[in-house]
Amino acid sequence: MERKLPKIMASTVVILTFSVAGFAQSTDKRITQKSVSENGQPSLITFNDKSSYKEADYNTVFKEQLGLKDNQSFSKIKTESDKEGFTHEKFQLYEQGVKVEFANYTLHSKAGKVTSMNGEYYNLENVKTNPKLSSQAAFAKAIAYTGAQKYLWESPEDAAAMGYEKPKGELVLLPAMEEQGLERKSDKVRLAYKFDIYATKPLSRGDLYIDAQTGAALFYNATIKHLHDGVHSKGTSATAKNQKNNAAAMAFVAANAATRYSGTQTIQTSLSGSSYILSDVTRGNGVQTYNSARTATYPTTNFTDADNNWTAAEYNNTNKDNGALDAHWGAEMTYDYWSAVHARNSFDNAGAKIKSYVHYNLVAAGYPNNNNAFWNGSVMTYGDGTGTGGFDILTAMDVAGHEIGHAVCTYTANLAYQKESGAMNEGFSDIWGACIEYRAAPTKSTWLVGEDIERRSGHLALRSMSDPNSEGQPDTYGGTYWVNVNCTPTNNNDQCGVHTNSGVLNHWFYILSVGKSGTNDIGSIYNVTGITIDKAAKIAYRLESVYLTANSTYANARTSGIQSAIDLYGAGSAEVIATTNAFYAVGVGAAYVGSTDTVAPSAPASLAASGTTGTTTNLTWTASTDNVAVTGYNIYQGTTLKGSSTTTSYTVTGLTASTAYTFSVKAKDAAGNLSASSNTVNVTTTAAGVTYCTSQGNSTADERIGKVVFGTINNTSTGTAGYENYTAISTNAARGSAYTITITPSWTSSVYSEAYAVFIDYNQDGDFSDAGETVYTKATSTATTATGTITIPATATLGTTRVRVSMKYNAIPTACEAFSYGQVEDYSINITASGAIVNEEIVAGLVETTETSSFALYPNPVAGELNVSLSNNTGYTFRIINTLGQQVSTGELSGNPIDVSNLNTGVYIIELNNGSKRIVKKFAKK
Incomplete structure (x- = not known):
């Protein structure tokens, strides 16, 4: 049974505002910038030319900048220098002679002068240091x-x-x-x-x-840091050619090795007696690969070869012995990467021997299968995998680079293996696996993790750095697939999602390397110019090895990542801009603000209005682009500023019934530049609207609605009120068509029995009491999802109406009640006329029409402009949906081509609708 530990450790940084976003105000004229943690203690301070602090002044620095008390002291534990000319001195905090765990602080100096300092500090009072227990x-x-x-x-x-x-x-x-x-008031x-x-x-x-x-x-x-947290089917056992290592002197020699995943490669071996073994004495204190021989032990048993020609005929066997050749070569290439690129001598920077153990039996060690590999704090350990349905032997190069990367982390930032720090621990390992693979085997898929070993149906790899969502990871902080870190770390929740939330750091590194533009999950529009994987790796390594500390968060990583880029490439450089904007792209912090940016974004296009009521209307438009980043949009009613949005949609409220309005939109960037205006859209509100009854749960402390999927509605809810108004989120639904609704509950800790009901006001009379308007119910259950089918009746009134989703503890809810435990959420649905709908469902309830005589879509695949040809295109609106059911573009059909150049490569759906007819087609974006 998994036991849960109390939640401890600071894991979130609160960034206060000074003249530059992300820094706290300081009256010390020597300080350029200061970031603070949520306990109010400095996490990063940089000094200007007015500072006279020298390396030897560390006691003075700590007393003046941190308020170090007389009963506290810092002891120097490590000094390192880099090729940029910086010296980094790391100190450990002691209180009354007792070490304060995780409380490390580093002084960074150049030419003997302290330029910055960062770390974790705790302001302690009345500490008792006498234990009761022995x-x-x-x-x-x-x-x-x-x-x-x-x-x-x-x-x-x-x-x-x-x-x-x-x-x-x-x-x-x-x-x-x-x-x-939200803040820690005391330490x-x-x-x-x-x-x-x-x-x-x-x-x-x-x-x-x-x-x-x-x-x-x-x-x-x-x-122990595993490659992943998932489990699969039970593995098989086998034996391998081996012999006991002896103590005789060994001569080293180069050899050809037919690896399992990377073809024939040159490796270093040693002659031991009359046989050659996988022992390389030319790199640091050695690289050696042993055979655990399907046991859960670490013997000194070697793989051997008589003539030092490690051929496929000998090793590509049912035992998967050629996987040992990958492990050995991968460890060598990992050592070479750290040495050549980062001037690091093995994982500890002191030449530590890299030991790898192949054919380790995880089942014998108490695991359900052999589908994993891990760093155990001392050595590399590889399971054999289970093949189909799981993984092949887990000795691929990026796996080796990943696991040894955990050792590098231990000897640098030593990121605590939980929550955000643990996610970054995993993320850095994926980054190093990608970098090592890119350097040693550039023809491989750099941005896929574990693609060589993947044997599961429906998966290209274990993780994707270019598209984390494709393998169930978030590409945005707090976005789709993000695991809430406000939990107690356990093995059952993967220490609060360390293998999942690592996708954010992975995607940051990918964007920083190759560049990307788009809109992230929290609505931020970004455009990042890549700086190459080599430059990105230098920034990432400095971030990890110089600035991060045990309990660093993504917010810390942004601040320190920018500082790393400044150290390497200078303030205001293209690398600093890209680093900042790559973090912005993944939802961490603001976009770069440069004093010289005078380029305005492009004008928003295809502004359209929908779902207009007596008091509201929904505006949507096509995203703008900018030389740095679009940070949002201003919405104008006539010439009056009505509001702003960070997404490409906005719900205008407070309108008067039966009144004509004109709206337009302008894009803005971080420097305050405004674009030209979009097209204008004219709207006339309907007659006075209806008022719906209230319904809510009085407490969501134990359970609430976590997600609702219905048509194109795909809403992961983080709201904790008993009632949440999501009527700005809507989906189209055609008369006579059936749609699946899925409601996912969210429990704080214990799992409770929940019941569900869904209501739709089909006749738009302001209530849910008419026949057929209770469209779905589910009796009490502890199931992780509630799923049903809703068919829109042919008599439903066309236009926008309300959908109510209710989840109630231990009883089916009614439409207009307040109940003790649970939650109510309201959404919108736009009921359309039935179309010529045939074939199977292809995405989010939309199926392709078969009509072709009066309709054409070309070119398909398309690179930039998509042409739509209709015999009569009057009154049609369009929307484009990706394969996840997410709306990515909308507008009015005007006879001009639709610009799809900003879409990512993939398959999309375009839906045309004029209120009485609907046409749905697939197209591919090159």
Whole structure:
């Protein structure tokens, strides 16, 4: 049974505003900029020429800038220099001689002068450092909490191979989270024993913190970093050619190796006795690949070859032994990448030996299958996979680069394996896997992770950095697939989504490397010019190795990423602009604001109005472009500014019934430049509208509606009120057509039994009480989704009306009630006349028409302009929908081509509608 730990550690940075967005105000004339964490302590300070701080002045710097107290001290733990001429000195905070966990601060100097400082600091008061429990008693608590059948210290030979000893317990002060609203008002710590617990069955390794006063388990920071968190079918066993390594002196030599995934490659081996083994003594302190031989152990058993020609005939066997050649070559290429590109000597920058163990049996270690690989804090470990339905042996190059990347993280930022810091830990590993693969095997798919090993139906790879959504990851902070990090980290929730939310950092790196334009999930319109993968990697490495700390968040990453680009390429450089705007593109922070940007965005196009009522109308338009980034749109009623939007839609409210209005839109950028006006649209509101009854849940603390999918409505709701008005979100639905509705509940912790009802005001009379307007109900259930079919009756009134979705604890809700637990959400539906609809559903309830005699769509595939030919195109509007059911463009059919140049490559749906007729067709964007 999974036990949950209390939520601890600061994980969110609150950025205050000074003259430049993202920095806190400071009266110190020596400071250029200051970022603060949510506890009010500085996380990054940069100094100007007025500062006289020198490297040797670190005690003065800490006292003046952090307010270091007399009972606190910083001890220097590492000094490194880089080729840009900076020296980086990392310090550890102690309170009354006891280490404060995660409290590291780094001073960055150039030519002996401190230029910046960053890290985590805790303002501590009245700290007690005398434990009630002995380390032995705390260790017993740690063992009871872990509950494993076997531990590594019980196998001395394997423990020696890992350089591991039975933990004695280190007394530390562990920062604790105290939430008051959204900000942490004070810093608190708990005296704790820290134990490096390595269990071998079931397999786990991590630092477990036991309260030194109460014996409670406070926090678990996983050391074993898996390639992914999913599981598949059970693996098979086999044997491999091996022999025991002897202590004889070994001569090294180059060899050809027929790898499983990368063809024949040159590797370094060593002669041991009369056989050659996968041991390279030319790189650092060595690269060696061992054979675990389908056991859950780490023996010194080698793969061997008699003539040092490692051929496919010998190793491409049912045992998948050629996977060991990939692991060995991948480790060598990983070492070379870090050495040649970043001047780093192995993962620890001190030449550490890279050990890889192939044919490790995860099933014997307590896992359900062998579909994984991991870094265990000491060595690389590879499962054999299960083949069809799972993965092939997990020794592909980007997997090796990924896992050894976790070791690099340990020796640099040491990002805590939970929430946002854990997601970035995973993201950096994917980044390094991509960079290593790009350098050593440029013909491979750089932006796919694990494509060589993928054997699951419907998947191209384990993850995609170019399109994270395609493999269930978010490409935007807080967007589709984002896992809420306001949770207690456990194995069951992947430590609050570390393998999922890493997609945001992955996509940032992709955009920074190759560039991209579009609109993200939170409505921000961006246009980023790529700077190449080589420059992006230098910025990412500096970000990870110089600036990030254990509990850094995405907000920290943005601030420090920009600073990294400034260090490398200079303030205001194209690289700084791209770094800033790439973060903006993935929903982290604002777009770059440059004092010299005088280029206005292009004018919005195809402005159209729909769903007009007596008091409201919905405006949509085609996105503008800009040389830096479009940050939003101004909406004008006549010449009067009516409002603004960050998306390509806006609901105008507060209108008078039966009144004519004229609207237009202008785009704006971060520098305040306004575009030319869009086309104007004329609207006449309807007669006075109807008023619907109220309905709500009185509490959503335990359960609420998490998502509603109906037609093109695909709304992931984060609202926590008992009633949420989403009537600005709408879908078209044709008379006589059937549509699927799916309601996904969201539970805070415990799973409760919920019932559901959906109501549609078909005759638009302002109530849901007419026959047939209760369109769907589901009795109480603990199922993770509620799904049903709704058929629009032929008698439904054409036009926009209301849809009400209700979820109630333990009973089916009615349309107009207030109930104790649950939630109500209202949406809109535009009922249209039935069209000539045939064939199978292709997306979001839309199916292609078969009419071709009076209709043509060309060219198809299309690159820039899509032509629509109709015998009579009067009164038609169009909308374009992607394969996820998301509307990406709308407008009026004017006889001119439709500009689709901004769409990404893929398949789309275009729907034409004049209120009485609907035409739906597919087209491909090149």
